[in-house]
Amino acid sequence: MGLLARLFGLCVTAAAVFGLLGRELRNGEWRARFRDVMEERAPERDRRSVVARYLDRVCAHYRILDKLYTERTATVHVTVLFALLFAVTLLLHYFFVLGLALSLGISFLLYERHWARLAGKRREELLTAFLRQGVERGVHVLVSTGRLDDAFLRMADTIRYTPLKKRLQELCGLVDSPQFPTPEDAFVHWAGGLGMEDIAHFALATREARKYNVPLDELWLDMAEIQGKELEYARRIRAETAHQRTGGVWFYGMLAGTFLVAYPFAASQMSETTRFLFWTTLAVMTLGLYLVIRRSQVIDA
Numbered sequence: 001m002g003l004l005a006r007l008f009g010l011c012v013t014a015a016a017v018f019g020l021l022g023r024e025l026r027n028g029e030w031r032a033r034f035r036d037v038m039e040e041r042a043p044e045r046d047r048r049s050v051v052a053r054y055l056d057r058v059c060a061h062y063r064i065l066d067k068l069y070t071e072r073t074a075t076v077h078v079t080v081l082f083a084l085l086f087a088v089t090l091l092l093h094y095f096f097v098l099g100l101a102l103s104l105g106i107s108f109l110l111y112e113r114h115w116a117r118l119a120g121k122r123r124e125e126l127l128t129a130f131l132r133q134g135v136e137r138g139v140h141v142l143v144s145t146g147r148l149d150d151a152f153l154r155m156a157d158t159i160r161y162t163p164l165k166k167r168l169q170e171l172c173g174l175v176d177s178p179q180f181p182t183p184e185d186a187f188v189h190w191a192g193g194l195g196m197e198d199i200a201h202f203a204l205a206t207r208e209a210r211k212y213n214v215p216l217d218e219l220w221l222d223m224a225e226i227q228g229k230e231l232e233y234a235r236r237i238r239a240e241t242a243h244q245r246t247g248g249v250w251f252y253g254m255l256a257g258t259f260l261v262a263y264p265f266a267a268s269q270m271s272e273t274t275r276f277l278f279w280t281t282l283a284v285m286t287l288g289l290y291l292v293i294r295r296s297q298v299i300d301a
Helices: 002-028 032-040 050-064 071-091 096-144 150-157 162-175 185-194 197-211 214-271 272-300
Strands: none
Touching: 050 071, 050 096, 071 096, 071 197, 096 150, 096 162, 096 197, 096 214, 150 162, 162 185, 185 197, 197 214
8 A cells, every 4th residue: 555655655655746837838839830830841740859849948048038047957957956856856766757757846946947937038138229229219210211121220229128139130131132232131040040930920010011101100110009009017016926937946945955955754654544535635735835836827928
């Protein structure tokens, strides 16, 4: 019966950890679907393994942060983190398979969430700089000349935020290349590569407006105002709920950590019913953390 209780705990905890990880991977697949729409072709089924999709997602975070890391770097980092956590489970005398599953799942989850948090901040900073610094200067050029390529050059010259300045310089290079017949097409391609939905919508609207001779300066001002209000609203909601969300995560971490550290030493004194209740409680707490994280994703979106 003791082995059955441990196997039950393994299944419950592993299912919770990998369920959260799977949720993160599914949320990251919007970029691939968006690229399919941008390229106007039928989406292909992703036949890669879960690990390959995970590494692709982490590398996307690296790119938005301008980190010169590769999939090999991510593999090394996750392996080192896994080894440390697995060593801790062995020191705590955990059942080998349970310690292996816990260490692997937590390593994948913590590493991806760390870079996702940093990448989310960078995306928000890029969008803020684009709306507040770039659009304003671009509109002045559009009013005076009506040329989109000149607007991009002006934006790249005057933007103060270095990560966006570098990307706008890349956009100017795309506009000058023969690969794209119009600046609007280069803008759409560049925005799709950023992996930022708001700027991609901005680019698509610009291309469609040019087709129907809609004044781009008016369009840019309207879209910048709308997206700016959405950004401020999201920030206000996030600020109002940050205390509760952070408190929930810390509470889970401390209580679950205490449970997992104490379990190997108390397991021999537990009855089968107590072990079942222990893992059930931990599973309920993990479900609660998942709901907190999912709510955080809705607010951040």
